[in-house]
Amino acid sequence: MSEPAMPLLTVNKLRVDLPVDAGTLHAVRGIDFHVERGEMLCLVGESGCGKSMTSLALMGLLPRRARVTAESLRFDGMELLGLTERARSDLRGARMAMIFQEPMTALNPAYTLGNQLCEALRRHRRVSRGEARERAVYLLERVGISAAAERMDQYPHQLSGGLRQRVMIAMALMCEPDLIIADEPTTALDVTIQAQILRLLRDLQREFGTAVIFITHDLGVVARIADRVAVMYAGEVIETASAEALFAAPSHPYTQGLLNCIPAPGKTPPGSRLQAIPGVVPSLVGAVEGCAFRNRCPLAEAACETPPPQTRIAAGHVARCHFATRLADPSRQPQPKVMS
């Protein structure tokens, strides 16, 4: 509030390395991004691109053997790197909360919902049992759960998947955190329930002014909820833009490929061939030379063996590609080479 220009979270050169049998897995390879107060940032990418590793690193929830390094991880003016486990734990749940993909595994089956909802508040704030319960019931009502007071005494297995995810959202909001990290929170749900949960999350986020990092692989979801988007590929952020700019002028061949390979109703003729991205994601064990996308890229040239520059397309729109400026401008589209 005091310094409006400063983002809530600034991530600088974050790296996550994991020892594996074959060497070191570089799951996250020096990424930069920031989250403004009260905004919805979507972190989008396919499996193994490092999006979940990034969120776990921010929460301080990675296993001990994972090595997290960065130039800085600044949260509300505070450097997260080098904080003691105790100090990290004071932040978790209180100022940064997390919503996971599978609410059944994230909720403890042996405790009532009321118990679990109140726990976080009682751990971080000096409130009485009664006050905690009151807030829990209030939030359960806010996330659209009927008969909230009775639900407090129920166990997670007594709820459907959609209701459990609503409880997870209520739980994340208990301490009014500044930042919520939602890791694929609707992937396990039916489309009808997904739409309802996304609306709820979006409405509450605006009302409470909470910043959200929303992790997903679904570009449809991204288009509908994101303020800004960071696209990840092979452990790197390859394009950052506002949601409108990303869909209007995708400037990295991977982003363009992703948008082209989902059938667009009304645009893609039914039964026609989809533009697939050939090949598979490179292994992140050991060093990756040059552009990590070049073995699948229709535009790859010799230049791509050197690391691609951060190219500024417009204010707030950056892509990591040698050809980003040309790609951003439809009139100067480079001709893709024919792939074998």
Added chain:
Amino acid sequence: MMLATEPTQVPSAGGEQPCALELRALSKSFTLGSGLLRKGRKLHAVSEVSLRVPRGQVMGLVGESGCGKSTLAKMLLGLTSPTAGEVLVDGRPIAGANQKALARHIQPIFQDPYSSLNPRQRIAQIVGLPLRVHGIGSPKEQAARVAEMLDLVGLPGRAARQYPGQLSGGQRQRVAIARALIMRPALVICDEPTSALDVSVQAQILNLLLDLKEAFGLTYLFISHDLAVVEHLADRLAVMYLGRIVEEGSREQIFGAPRHPYTRALLASALTPEPGLGVPDIGLGCGQPDPSAPPSGCAFHPRCPLAEANCERHRPSLNDAEGGGRVACHLA
């Protein structure tokens, strides 16, 4: 001819060309929580489903989890037997046909290529297993057919000697497709075949399924929750809700002019990648019904924005609709 219990059978009544697949009032119920002295509750997973899939077409089957899609698929594959009704393949009932004969005609492709392949067998063994089970060809001929099949699904020759663990998700799904098609079945049940894959790989697999359909004249029953994928692939669509088909029609009918309120809600909840539209309010209420205690009358009435008193009392039957297709709604 493998399926018929009698050696000779009349081609089909009325001279009409038999459908690749026909379901006649197919039902399956399970008994829940029954004990020695306790009578259990009945769960009607699939109720009186009738459906015709013409040869060479793709029938899309959509609906929420728990609507009976997978139970239906299991009955078609002979993995569970129906409580009532019958399944006809090429105009012949499959009841009484043995599992092995059925497997020549219908093959599945499942959602998860990680759990549907034996991790201890090489790809050549996995793909060649149906040939060995049915005793087709010499080992040499079998190997040749496996190699041909792997090539058709776009796998490199060296994949034959590899184990599933050495392949990516997309490659594994290609193996599953090769295994399903090596017996040259006429009908393939695709149960969420791309749901576990990344979008860039999903497009590769969808292209492959379309190519193979053309090459072999296959008929697909394509079960999916991804409406964009179904719209891209399916010629016709059936929408299921709590074990019943509530609407059926051509792709153009279902996507262009959906008639059942549930179909409309389902289509509205599909999030297309168009920024600025926000998340639609589909007005369904938050309670998904319990399949073991379905609501009275039209099972959709508690969530339906149009429900009237009549909907609570009487279940609408699935009737032919104006302009083709079928719909089960009092107000359609």
